Amino acid sequence: MPAAPPIPVLTIDGPSGSGKGTISRLIATRLGWHLLDSGALYRAVGYAASLAGIDLSDAAAVTRCAGHTCIGFRDPGDGGETRVLVGGVDVSSEIRTETCGAAASAIAAIPGVRAALLDKQRAFRTAPGLVADGRDMGTVIFPDAATKVFLTASAAERARRRHKQLKDKGLTVTLDDLLREIEARDTRDAERAVAPLKPAPDAVMLDTTGVPIETVVARILALLPGR
Numbered sequence: 001m002p003a004a005p006p007i008p009v010l011t012i013d014g015p016s017g018s019g020k021g022t023i024s025r026l027i028a029t030r031l032g033w034h035l036l037d038s039g040a041l042y043r044a045v046g047y048a049a050s051l052a053g054i055d056l057s058d059a060a061a062v063t064r065c066a067g068h069t070c071i072g073f074r075d076p077g078d079g080g081e082t083r084v085l086v087g088g089v090d091v092s093s094e095i096r097t098e099t100c101g102a103a104a105s106a107i108a109a110i111p112g113v114r115a116a117l118l119d120k121q122r123a124f125r126t127a128p129g130l131v132a133d134g135r136d137m138g139t140v141i142f143p144d145a146a147t148k149v150f151l152t153a154s155a156a157e158r159a160r161r162r163h164k165q166l167k168d169k170g171l172t173v174t175l176d177d178l179l180r181e182i183e184a185r186d187t188r189d190a191e192r193a194v195a196p197l198k199p200a201p202d203a204v205m206l207d208t209t210g211v212p213i214e215t216v217v218a219r220i221l222a223l224l225p226g227r
Contacts, residue, residue, distance in 0.1 A: 006144065008033075008129040010224065011137035014151035015186050015197060016101065017158025019208045019216065023151070024133035025081070026217050031131070031224075036124040037073075038134030038141070039104060040084045041117050043095035044071045046103030048086050056106050063112030071120070098166075098173065098181060105185045108135075109192040135189060138200035147223050150199035151216070153209045155182050 010027065014020045021037065028035040046056065048069040054061045072085040084092045094100065107113050121141050124130055132141065138148035153161075159179040166173050189197035199205060204223055208216050 007125050007127050008225075009125060009132055009142045009145040009147075010129070010220070011132045011134075011142050011145045011148045011200075011203075012151060012220070013133075013135055013137050013139075013149070013197075013199065013203065015135075015153075015158065015189065016182055017162050018151040018153045019161070019213065020133050020151050022213060023208075023216055023220065024131045026213070027220060028131040030217070030221065031129060033129035033131050034124055034126055035082060036121060036130060036132040036134070036137075037082060037084075038117075038121055038132065038137065040073070040082070040095065041071060041120060042104035042108050042113075043100050044084055044086050044091065045069055045113065045117070046107050047091055047095050047100055049107070050100075050103060056103055059110045059112060062107050062110055063116055066107075066113045066116035093169075096169075097171075098178070102181065102185065105188050109188065109194065111194045114140075114194055135197045136195040138203050139198065140195045143200070146225060148200045148203040149220055149223065150203040150205050152205065152207050155179060155186065157209045158182055 012020045012024045025035060045062070045066045049056060049062050049065045052065060054065055056062060070087050074083040074085060076083060081092065083090050084095055118141070124132070125142070134141070138145055156179065159175055159182050162178050162182070163173065163175050206216060206219060
């Protein structure tokens with residue numbers, strides 16, 4: 001009896017602000033596939049560690065926190081952002097701050113944390129398919145994915161996008177501060193020793209600078225087999 005074909009995975013990697021979160025969510029909805037927001041996992045661990053008073057430079061303690069923290073996701077059912085739960089408590093708003101983003105980037109460089117979250121991420125691969133959004137989805141988590149995309153955009157463009165997102169949420173932050181934070185995070189993510197931010201050799205590169213979201217979505221959907 002022939003083996004069942006593998007569950008399809010579309011990986012969408014890229015730096016912060018490249019549009020991968022919004023685009024991944026739209027594509028998952030169009031396809032009726034599951035969605036993995038891997039960044040939310042790291043943000044949730046960073047939030048849980050901070051809540052427990054753990055020094056984020058204490059690799060052993062943060063790794064234990066990653067292994068023990070109960071992280072869940074809930075689809076709101078209205079096409080909106082997936083809700084993130086830590087210990088059963090909705091922390092979706094708390095983990096989307098710039099502080100939590102910086103914490104996620106810092107702990108993502110800890111090998112033990114990445115190992116602790118590996119199986120959690122791969123467990124999202126269920127029928128009928130998965131859209132995996134992150135920084136190492138195509139290189140480390142799902143290297144066998146049939147379709148891989150790496151999104152880019154200029155740092156200035158990504159800072160403007162993030163500035164608008166935060167303003168829409170009623171948060172105050174300057175564009176210059178955001179630009180500095182994004183550039184620092186890019187450097188941190190690209191230079192870390194474990195799973196650095198880089199495109200998979202077989203990934204399709206798409207620059208989203210100045211490109212409408214629907215155009216990017218259409219280009220990615222066209223890459224999928226049978227479409």
